[in-house]
Amino acid sequence: MVKANLLSPGQYQRHFRSPKQVVNNQPIKGVRAAVTGLASEETLASYLNKRLAEIGVKRVMAIPGDYIAEWVATLDEPEINAGLIRVHPNNEMLATYAADGYGRAANGNTVGCVAFTYGVGALNAAQAFAGAHVEQVPLVLINGSPSNAQFNSQRDQGILWHHMFDGSQTDLRIFQQLTQSAVRIDNPAYAPDLIDSALTACITESKPVYIEIANTLENMSVQPVSERPLLIRSPIPQDQQALDDAVSYIWEVLQGAHNLVLMGGVELARQNLQDKFETLFNALQAPYVTSLLGKGLLSEVDAGPWFCGVYNGKNSQQNVQDLIKRSDVLLSLGVLETDFNFTGVAAADYSPGSEDGLPIDGQIEARMGAVKINSVCSRAEDNEIYWGNIELAPLLDALISKAQTAALPNAPFAGLSEGTPWEIPPATDFSGDDQITWDSFKSLLSNNYLQTFGAAETPLILADTGLSFYALNNLKVPQNGYIAQLSWGAIGYSPAASYGAKLALDDQGINRRVVSISGDGAISESINTLGTIAQLGLNNVIFVMANGVFAIEQFLVNAQAFADTPDAPQFEALTQVPQTALWDWVKLAEGFGGVGYEVTTNAELTAVLEKLREEDYPDPAIPSGPCATGTGSGCCDFAGTTPTAGKSTFTLVAVRNVCKDLPSNVRWKLED
Structure with missing residues (x-):
């Protein structure tokens, strides 16, 4: 026989007591008072x-x-x-x-x-x-x-x-x-x-x-x-001798650099070190790029002269690839090295004469509490140098102190040899009557929408796993303005993450719209998140590249299926997304409480982008159902405040882009 309740008092009451045993909404005798009665404790x-x-x-x-x-x-x-x-x-x-x-x-x-x-x-x-x-x-x-x-x-x-x-x-x-x-x-x-x-x-x-x-x-x-004391970031105390040793060696390498380039990564953002990074490259007078996972480390909308784009392996703009290739020292800070970050390379190591590794000669890497200087940069007798106990923040402080005291002999260092970090064709390059492609979508989104905002209001972009985060890697975004799962790569992440991102911006007093771009295979895994966005009253925009194919899967299995040749193989059956062909995207959006559009041509997309600019806050979703307008027979009353629809709702745009189409920056794979 059990002699004591194994449930909490509240659970015991819910599971085993009749409502008749609760008087005036108070717990039955013997059940501890609710925590609201213990506010002083x-x-x-x-x-x-x-x-x-x-x-x-x-x-x-x-x-x-x-x-x-x-x-x-x-x-x-x-x-x-x-x-x-x-x-x-x-x-x-x-x-x-x-x-x-x-x-x-x-x-x-x-x-x-x-x-x-x-x-x-x-x-x-x-x-x-x-x-x-x-x-x-x-x-x-x-x-x-x-x-x-x-x-x-x-x-x-x-x-x-x-x-x-x-x-x-x-x-x-x-x-x-x-x-x-x-x-x-x-x-x-x-x-x-x-x-x-x-x-x-x-x-x-x-x-x-x-x-x-x-x-x-x-x-x-x-x-x-x-x-009790306040909770604060508490990294391992930095060993001063190890830091001095590492900084001295790094500075020696930098003094011999002729084409120094810095690369900033996601750890700088996560540790809130963006300002220190900016101070460092300004003091060094050196160009910088970011990894794709680190994109938006600093604002690109009002970027200074040292920003030279995003390095994403073979998916990078050619001028960014050229900058990395001619660098003799790459100072990499807080970069998480992943195959998606460095797409198109088989290894993240330098291999002279090989096209399979990163096209980098000398490299200094500082990440995850450690520093490594490769054998190209180090003294001949040292081979590779490694410290396993160097934190990013004190390393940046020490390098800034060095750079502000004595300029490097070959500074300032050259940036891009030509072009800009955002080589996106103008919208006029694409006929309004043509079906939308990845390239025309990016051009119209960038030129006709994103760049129409001031620096303080430029929308935040969430690019879903797949061709989305590859295709859009050179959009101009604000600080912290590009979110993509570049390592884990969960398909369907972005629509749901978009409302968390919007809530975070609102809570910080930042007035930016949030735009998510997914494939239809991706959003099919998270479609019911639209209901939450409508419930919260958020004016997010969700683009869906609705062409019925898991394009990234076909790209990885056999990219030759995208080739515009008579002998190109068919798409694999496993890459088809059959259910979304049955969906009415406009009604689906309305069913979840939002506003929906379906576009096929560049002209149709242009018209929708214009509406998005003019109607930043679509009317909120209207509750429906027998109890939507008030209480009545059979309707529920809720204690306290029940979250209701807010000031706006979402916009879903189904983009019927060309199925057999690749973004221009990934078409290198057709040549392999």
Whole structure:
């Protein structure tokens, strides 16, 4: 016989008590008062809320289940929510994409957060958390868990509680592999230390963390936040001797450089080091490029003379490729080296006489707490030089100090030999009667829409995995204005991430529209995120390249299918997206509460872009249904404030582009 409840008081009441046993909306006798009655006492829930707000969380993408419902309910209580706002998304994967976008859109200032229930909730988000870890996104998962008593019950009585895989704490073990720090709170005495440790790891490493709260603990007392120190980034203290040694060696190499080029990467953005990077290249008087994952590191809209574009391997503009090829020293800072970042190369190493590696002679790499100088740059007797304990921030400070004290002998260094970082043909190059291609889409989007905004309002671009992020790599974007999963590469990421990004901009007081570009295969994986965007009243724009094919898959399997020759092979059957041929895109948008267009020609796209400029805020979605306009028989009343549609809604544009078409910057693969 079980002598004590294995559920929290609230769960026990919901599962086993009749509504008749609840009087005047108060808990039955013996059930502890709700946490709102304990506002003067620091509880685990109130402590967690305050700490989340402290590190840059504002929105919590929460899908309640009974193990997490009691904490999620505190987000609707102004007395204890610490200013956090609950957002109710569609499913856990899309919620995590949105929180990921929230963490990227204002690098160094915002942290994404999600809250799910055990097993069926959290495990549905595992893939998306893996992507956030790979791409260094600050993100927090709050997971409600069965209590110790429930785990013990499974162990001793063989009772498998709902949502449990078994009694071995599966969620915790899985997320230990997917996050920077994963903790389980099953004793309130440990809660402040464990919460603070995990959240400090999140903002220090700019990576996701996992906090599991055992059922029944939310309302228990803990040490007040006011008695503990603030949470701050806490990198490993820099060894001064190692830093001095590394900087001295790097400076020696730079003094001998004749064609110095800097490359900035995503780690600079995640650690909020953009200003230091800008100070450095100005002091060195050297040109810089970014990796594609680092695109938007600094504003390209009002870029200074040292910006020379995005280096994306063979997908780069020819003038950018030429700049990299003629460089004798490439100083690479915070660049995450991935095959998508350096597309078209078989290895990220220099191999003299080989076309398979990066076309770089001398390279200095500083990333992930280490510095490496390759054998081309180092002294002959040293071969490759490596320090495993050099942090980016102090390295930048030390190099800036050197550069501001003594100019390099060959400075200033030459940038692009010709052209600009944005070699996009004018819109007049494309006939209005012709069907849209990748190149005409980019030209019209850039010239007729993006460049019509001032620097402070230029929209943020999310380019989905596939030809989207390759085709659009030379759009002119603002700081933090280009989001793409260049390493993890989850197809369908961008539509959901777009509303997280928009919320982050709004919370930072940044007035930019957010534009997502996906293929139809990609958006079919995340189509119901449109409902959340409409519910939140966001004026996002979602372009869908709706030609019925997973073009990136065919590109990777056999690009020759795109060749305009009689003997070109057919597209593989596995690359077809048959369901979207059945969709009415305009009605689909309207069904989710948005505005929809379908365009086939360049002239039709031009007309829609003009409408987007003129009608920046389409009217909000109108609730429908028997209870949409008020309460009545059979309608529900909700406690507190229920999130409703906001000031606008989304615009979905289905672009019927040429199926057998590649962006011009990736057509090199047809020659291989």
